[in-house]
Amino acid sequence: xxxxxxxxxxxxxxxxxxxxxxxxxxxxxxxxxxxxxxxxxxxxxxxxxxxxxxxxxxxxxxxxxxxxxxxxxxxxxxxxxxxxxxxxxxxxxxxxxxxxxxxxxxxxxx
Amino acid sequence: xxxxxxxxxxxxxxxxxxxxxxxxxxxxxxxxxxxxxxxxxxxxxxxxxxxxxxxxxxxxxxxxxxxxxxxxxxxxxxxxxxxxxxxxxxxxxxxxxxxxxxxxxxxxxxxxxxxxxxxxxxxxxxxxxxxxxxxxxxxxxxxxxxxxxxxxxxxxxxxxxxxxxxxxxxxxxxxxxxxxxxxxxxxxxxxxxxxxxxxxxxxxxxxxxxxxxxxxxxxxxxxxxxxx
Numbered sequence: 001x002x003x004x005x006x007x008x009x010x011x012x013x014x015x016x017x018x019x020x021x022x023x024x025x026x027x028x029x030x031x032x033x034x035x036x037x038x039x040x041x042x043x044x045x046x047x048x049x050x051x052x053x054x055x056x057x058x059x060x061x062x063x064x065x066x067x068x069x070x071x072x073x074x075x076x077x078x079x080x081x082x083x084x085x086x087x088x089x090x091x092x093x094x095x096x097x098x099x100x101x102x103x104x105x106x107x108x109x110x
Numbered sequence: 111x112x113x114x115x116x117x118x119x120x121x122x123x124x125x126x127x128x129x130x131x132x133x134x135x136x137x138x139x140x141x142x143x144x145x146x147x148x149x150x151x152x153x154x155x156x157x158x159x160x161x162x163x164x165x166x167x168x169x170x171x172x173x174x175x176x177x178x179x180x181x182x183x184x185x186x187x188x189x190x191x192x193x194x195x196x197x198x199x200x201x202x203x204x205x206x207x208x209x210x211x212x213x214x215x216x217x218x219x220x221x222x223x224x225x226x227x228x229x230x231x232x233x234x235x236x237x238x239x240x241x242x243x244x245x246x247x248x249x250x251x252x253x254x255x256x257x258x259x260x261x262x263x264x265x266x267x268x269x270x271x272x273x274x275x276x277x278x279x280x281x282x283x284x285x286x287x288x289x290x291x292x293x294x295x296x297x298x299x300x301x302x303x304x305x306x307x308x309x310x311x312x313x314x315x316x317x318x319x320x321x322x323x324x325x326x327x328x329x330x331x332x333x334x335x336x337x338x
Contacts, residue, residue, distance in 0.1 A: 034266035039302060041265075075267035077334075080326040092324075100323040102304050109304055 023048035031075055035106070042108030064090075223321060223328075230320075231277050254279040259296065260332060269330040 029035075029043035051060070061067050064087050072084060079086030079099055086092040091099050103109035174180050221232045233239050243251040254276045261271040278287070288294045291314055299311065306313035307323060317323045 031265075031267065037266070038264040040304075076265060077267045077269060077330075080268070080330065098324040099326060100303055100307050102307070 023052070025049070028074060030070065034075075040108055040110040041102065041106050044105045045107055046105075223325065225322065225325060227321060230281075234277065234280055252279075252283075255284075261301065263330060263334065264302075266334070269327070269334055270332040271329045272332045273329075 026046040026048055027043055028046055032043060035041040035043065064084060065072050074084045076099070078084055079091065082088050082092055085105070086099055090096050097104055173182065175182065177183075215228070220238065221229045221236070223229045223232075243249060257275040259273040259275065261273055263270050291311060292299050301311045305311060306316070309318075312329070313323065321328060
């Protein structure tokens with residue numbers, strides 16, 4: 001058993017763990033300059049774990065959200081238009097809390 | 111034979127005495143017992159009679175059908191039933207008819223928005239209803255104010271709001287909003303969505319009696335030039 005073998009074994013064992021693993025919270029602060037214009041509106045801390053309990057991965061990926069950072073141009077207009085968070089079965093429907101409840105997603109809202 | 115007959119006789123006499131005595135004792139008691147409720151009832155009727163006559167004296171003179179406080183317009187508790195108006199039917203059925211009838215409302219086929227709520231603005235624009243300007247026929251009709259106000263959204267991505275005075279002044283008079291809710295000067299109201307959600311500014315009506323805040327694009331309708 002060489003080091004290579006060990007590394008390969010480790011990868012094989014670790015891969016499913018990564019694939020099924022609980023994602024941590026994702027900080028969405030791409031549009032911080034726009035948020036700052038609105039006064040007390042801070043970045044969104046997206047609770048991935050909360051959504052994992054309710055949905056399967058392919059409910060959202062890759063159709064609604066691409067699985068790469070900065071690939072999704074998430075903004076409130078897009079949400080209102082029924083994209084991203086505001087998809088017709090998500091936060092633009094009675095199934096989830098509505099888009100106007102700013103403080104439920106955005107931090108620092110007064 | 112004789113002795114036994116006398117014995118029997120004395121026994122019968124004694125028994126009859128006992129019976130008579132018992133009868134004599136119990137009858138007055140029964141009489142007394144039967145007498146008390148009767149007396150009470152009598153007393154009751156006597157007590158009730160003056161009360162009745164009092165009520166009668168209070169209400170009896172008012173039987174005039176043109177008088178709203180007349181007996182015929184009062185309910186059992188003595189309060190004015192219905193509308194207290196002799197020209198309108200003072201019945202519970204009439205009051206029930208003024209209530210909320212979801213089935214009748216849906217059968218009316220009024221236009222609805224995408225949330226299934228009745229679109230009152232569309233109803234006015236399509237002239238499905240044409241309410242009177244005022245209940246007072248002497249009031250002069252004031253045409254709605256034709257003035258759209260552009261309210262720029264603060265963020266870079268959200269569309270600006272076009273506020274139509276026309277639809278609002280159709281239903282409301284100026285004093286309903288100015289100056290208590292909105293300062294009547296452009297840019298002087300620091301409106302925020304969080305404030306609106308908490309029931310300030312637009313949120314005084316929208317989400318309560320007017321269309322809900324979930325309908326973002328009904329207000330945020332003017333595309334932003336700077337939008338990326």
